[in-house]
Amino acid sequence: MIGAANGHDFAVSCAGVRKSFGAGETKTEALRGVDFDARFGQLTFLVGPSGCGKTTLISIIAGLLDRSSGELAVLGLRPDELSGGERVRFRRRNLGFIFQQYNLLPSLTAAENVAVPLLAAGVPRRQAVRRATDLLARLGLENRAAARPATLSGGQQQRVAIARALVHEPRLIVCDEPTAALDHENGEAVLQLLASTAVNPDRAVIVVTHDSRVFHHAHRIARMDDGRIVDVAKQARASLSPAANGAETHEEDR
């Protein structure tokens, strides 16, 4: 129910969200009425086969795509009620992104890459880089702050990307296949880092993945297929938000 999104438990709430691309004979329905929510203090996994609509759904949640129909609330706001500029500012303040291919700027150092969201928000460069360097140190990359992405391993690059997603303290973090380009050991380390640093009672984390080896990190797993959520499974892992834990008792498999 979309009404629940106005409470404090739900970071994201979707009801009957549809998205289609093209028109006429070339029309493709990527989402066919998605009901989905993500809660504060939880690591919510969105899983499913390639082409099932996971990326489309998180793009809509992140305000990067418009939905065709349905109800959506993100952090208590309806993105489609915001103007283009307000949506960008909302994203800059409240969202953190972790991409499959890291998308680090190759010409910037690790610390400068982490500082980008702060720079975009108008924080002075020196101050932004200092905050970024401190965060990298907390993530165990204190010796690599001045390194360029090309000189970092895949695991290190993804840790830099996590730092970039965290540095401006967003309330929602969206991760797209964060372990896809990593071996199991590094993937496991990245998810552990994400679970230990990103999740807090005031923040929700949505992870799109089809790497079943890291599913145990999730508080909840929503399975998608053919543009719909077909199943939501709760995990034994404890949520950081008491409210979210309480809410889980009402969770039902669909």
Added chain:
Amino acid sequence: MNFVALRMLTGDRAKYFGLVFAIAFCTFLLENQTTIFASILKRTASQILDVTDAEVWVMDQKTEYWEQTKALKDTDLTRVRGVPGVLWAVRLFKGNPVARTRSGKFAVSFLIGLDDATLAGAPRKMLLGSWERLREPDSVIIDEAGYVLLYPGEPLELGRTLEMNDHLVTIVGISDASAPFVSLPVMHARYSKAIDFLGRERTQLSFVIARPEPGVTPAALTERIQATTGLKARTTGEFMWDCVRYYLRNTGIPVNFGITIAVALIVGAVVGGQTFYLFTIENLKQFGALKAIGVTNPRLIGMILLQAFSAGILGFALGTGMAATFFEITSHMLATRGIALLWQCVALTGAAILGVVIVASILSIRRVLVLEPAAVFR
């Protein structure tokens, strides 16, 4: 975000230097070719501009440029002198005698005959000797390039003799006359001697040069002379442009240089513009990530403009430096003396480069603005 934009630009050194050098090379070619073109055309009026004493030139009605003269009647000089507002008017002769050295080397020359009494129009830039020595019998002043042409490899010295139309003439001065359009020696002699050095014809008066009285403008005086005498009168500037226009209309020079300039512009625009556009295309993923993170479109536009203008300004400065160095080196060579980088050519090239940068920026900005930030997830 400015430093992010500059780091993105300079991050890939090979592409960055390729972009800057494409613009620099285009700048160099444009400035080089336009300057040479303008300077060569200016040479068609070198001997007019070298006469700094007079401001008005009087000639036959049908005269179109310096090389084309039809002798005036001797009485025309008196008629010009009679026009109100003329401070003074003297005759000037122009001919092309053959000058031969003792060793047998010879060259067709520009011989300018100056009024015997005043020597008005004598070269003021002398490298050796003095223009007053033209009062000596059978004397000429020759320009440095002409001297080197007739006496290759020999030091500049006065007192050497030349044979012109069975007259033995002595070099009493070496001038720094502006290079003529055709690389011939430029000689100055007294009017009465110059006509002997060429061979007498029935009429000899090529031009009357005059100076207006104080308070009378050269342009006003030319109108009065034309109205009074029926002769053609031009100011020095007008006569120079007559020569330039004549060569533009009647020679292949503008076509030849025009093609080179067009090629330079096209190559510069295509290579420089395309390199920058491709640079943006290759960075679309990065721009997409920045968009997703929350960098606004105006900020992205600012970043692209900063990148384009940084590369454009650096390439333009580098190219202008290359062109200035080129002309500094060639200005010491006799054949290319007097050809210096013209500020007008630098300004024109700057405008062309600015156009290329603006077009490349607009194309790049368009690609970034239509970019869906969701593309970063694909």
